[in-house]
Each structure stands twice: as structure tokens, then as C-alpha cells.
């Protein structure tokens with residue numbers, strides 16, 4: 454075991470501890486490896502994680518294209534339709550499906566793709582996501598297009614601290630139950646306790662596992 458392996462395993466144990474103390478049972482940890490090298494992905498895999506989360510299409514293509522990987526890659530960044538083709542051979546779950554044009558492109562390039570519908574709760578520009586009221590229609594569209602909709606995903610607000618995320622998280626959980634879907638991807642390093650308390654089934658954790666992210670060079674974006 455390398456030092457990185459040990460460090461990630463130790464930090465993962467701490468994250469699982471936080472989840473347990475918040476009352477979470479059976480909550481999956483998706484390690485967010487954006488801007489970190491493939492060694493971070495392997496470390497998370499060896500620590501027991503079955504998939505990693507990535508945000509940038511070019512980075513995904515560069516990081517995983519030449520390697521046979523035994524773990525899944527969830528795309529959690531804002532997704533442009535013209536990037537789907539590049540991601541199709543690599544990505545196993547698309548977590549940020551938020552509009553009909555993206556549903557159509559996925560149905561064309563990745564028939565039956567496993568997806569989550571991203572719900573906008575933070576009310577912030579630039580994070581993507583479908584308005585809560587429009588999600589049932591998007592769900593119908595995605596099902597009709599043959600996508601395998603597994604659940605919902607949301608990103609809490611950047612400002613206001615973890616508690617600011619609670620009302621939005623609660624509303625998304627209620628919608629998940631209404632749609633009778635199993636997967637709810639919500640909560641990150643700073644707000645995972647609130648997310649777990651509000652019924653998250655998967656937290657997306659980057660800095661708590663890998664430390665502060667190096668700045669993203671413009672060419673991988």
C-alpha cells in the first residue's frame with residue numbers, strides 16, 4: 454500500500470464515520486477525483502469505492518481513455534451535448550441530466566444510459582439543474598427516450614453554510630419519493646451531514662478525501 458492509498462483509506466473511514474454519526478445507513482460515498490490524477494482514483498478504488506465522480510469532459514477523456522478500469526465513472530459536471538460522444542465509452546452514470554436536448558443526445562449516443570436528473574435547488578446561476586416543478590416532465594421524457602433513470606441529483610448552495618442547503622435537500626427527497634426512484638445524490642464535503650439527515654443515498658466527496666484541489670489548467674476543461 455502506498456502512502457496515498459493509506460491516506461485515502463483513512464480519510465474515507467472518517468467520512469463514513471461522519472455519515473454514521475448523521476444517522477446514515479447504506480449511504481454510498483462517491484469520491485470526486487476531478488483535477489486529481491488517476492492514482493487518486495486507484496487509491497479510492499482500493500479503499501473499496503466502486504466508482505469515482507468527474508466534472509470535466511476533456512479531463513475524463515485524458516485520464517481514462519488508455520486504461521482499462523475496474524471502477525465506474527460518474528459524470529457530475531455540467532454537461533454540454535457536444536461532449537456526450539467523447540464521454541460515451543467511459544462514463545457509467547450521467548448525474549447531471551437537466552434538459553430535454555441532453556436526454557435526446559444521450560438516447561442517440563448511449564442508448565439506455567444510466568442517468569440521474571439534476572434538480573436545481575440552490576437557485577444559483579451556473580450550476581445547472583432542472584427546476585423542481587419541471588422534473589416530472591423531464592422524467593417522462595427521459596423514460597420515453599429509453600434512458601435508465603435511477604434517481605435525482607442536486608448541488609447545495611455555495612453560501613450560507615450547510616443549513617442553507619436543508620430546505621432544498623428536503624424538497625428533492627420528497628420529489629424522489631413521489632417518483633418512486635431509488636438513488637439520491639446529494640451532499641459534498643461541507644454539507645454531507647445535512648444531506649444524509651435529509652435522505653441522501655450517495656454523497657459526492659472530494660476535498661475530505663484528497664485534500665485541496667489543485668487549480669484546473671485551462672486546457673483540460
Ligand SMILES: *Cc1c(COP(=O)(O)O)cnc(C)c1O
Nearest residue numbers: 485529641642643657658659660
Ligand atoms: C467538486 C464537486 C463535488 C465535491 O466537492 P467537495 O467539496 O470537494 O467535496 C461534489 N459534487 C459536485 C457536483 C462537484 O462539482
